[in-house]
């Protein structure tokens with residue numbers, strides 16, 4: 001060590017340099033804290049939050065029970081029990097639809113996989129619960145999440161494009177969601 | 181009758197000092213988090229009360245109502261004794277700290293010193309002795325918890341406290357040579373007149389600035405504060421010696437830590453920075469006001485040292501264990517010994 005380094009050591013130069021840094025932060029106090037429950041962050045529009053099932057503008061469910069989301073899901077969140085639409089044997093719908101959100105990793109693969117865009121990701125993230133079982137969602141709950149997050153609904157498919165319209169023609173027989 | 185008056189006065193004085201110390205501890209728990217937050221561009225506690233000022237109350241309530249768990253296999257007696265053993269020495273040291281002028285009032289035939297609980301002539305030794313007993317609380321707490329983290333924390337603190345207590349003791353010797361007294365009241369009185377008479381500067385004799393540096397570093401190590409908080413090292417030992425403690429027992433350890441911080445700041449103020457004396461006579465005001473200005477100056481100096489504790493904690497990372505030991509024995513100890521030798525020689529050649 002040469003003289004200069006000795007002097008630096010003896011006068012605590014490095015320590016004082018560090019203490020100057022902290023002091024300057026104290027004097028120019030600009031907190032970056034976001035006081036979460038009182039202030040909330042502006043989420044990006046493609047934020048991948050809680051999953052939801054969607055409806056068409058006339059209130060019918062989009063899901064055709066094809067099971068592709070179940071196949072795409074890496075964490076086996078989704079369970080679809082598909083059934084024929086009563087009185088319209090050519091058409092199918094999801095009789096039961098369960099999501100175990102405790103396992104979901106919000107990758108969005110199910111949304112990509114769905115051929116009729118029946119799944120959507122909302123901006124909801126405050127889903128902490130006291131009981132894990134409250135995160136086992138059924139179809140009605142998922143539809144309700146979709147209803148409250150996507151007020152503007154898509155038109156029914158048959159009015160959009162003649163090629164895909166075929167899949168949805170026979171949906172009139174689906175039991176409607178009971179009025180809440 | 182005389183004994184009764186003396187007892188009443190002393191008890192009242194002890195009560196007042198304890199309340200002041202405990203209130204300061206409560207304030208410190210909040211201020212520490214606030215200051216640390218401010219220095220790290222955060223806000224600190226903000227939820228309880230406006231700007232979080234009621235946080236100490238909430239913390240106190242929480243700790244008070246929390247379940248008091250004694251781990252299976254713990255030595256119950258030692259486990260309950262340890263927090264008390266570390267809290268009592270931290271509070272008892274305040275008995276000899278003079279926080280105001282050395283007045284003697286005659287109350288019903290009893291000599292009463294309003295600004296020091298008891299002026300014993302071995303005040304410094306008394307504080308050092310009780311500081312060592314505080315170490316037992318930590319070691320026993322770590323040993324009796326029947327947990328490997330606590331045991332490691334306790335062992336570390338044993339080694340650390342022994343090494344650094346030595347340096348605290350030796351760094352004080354310079355001051356004792358200059359003042360030729362062990363009584364904190366006498367030491368304070370010897371520093372009257374202006375800041376150049378404080379033993380930190382010690383005009384006309386050997387300044388104790390180096391001794392003060394050694395004392396400050398060692399006392400940070402003795403109070404287990406960052407950068408010497410190896411006994412509780414969160415990132416390595418969960419919480420060190422009080423890993424297994426909860427509820428009121430945990431609160432006792434917490435109080436002890438902050439009590440020790442205040443005590444050490446008080447000792448540093450009294451020994452090196454003139455206690456209640458203002459830096460210039462003129463700032464002290466007239467004679468009858470010394471009681472008020474003395475306490476204000478004393479509190480100001482102590483507050484500065486407490487801030488220094490926070491400041492250092494916000495800045496410096498924790499030392500490695502071998503560095504800690506090497507620094508204590510190979511650097512601080514020789515410096516402290518050298519300081520004693522030089523001070524003794526200067527004091528012998530140029531007696532004040």
Ligand code: SF4
Pocket residue numbers: 051072073074075076077078103104105106107108109110111
């Ligand atoms: S977001 Fe990913 S993990 Fe979650 S349900 Fe969809 S595919 Fe499964």
Ligand code: SF4
Pocket residue numbers: 062063064065066067068069070080094113114115116117118119
């Ligand atoms: S949500 Fe989409 S992919 Fe999943 S079953 Fe329904 S239609 Fe198929």
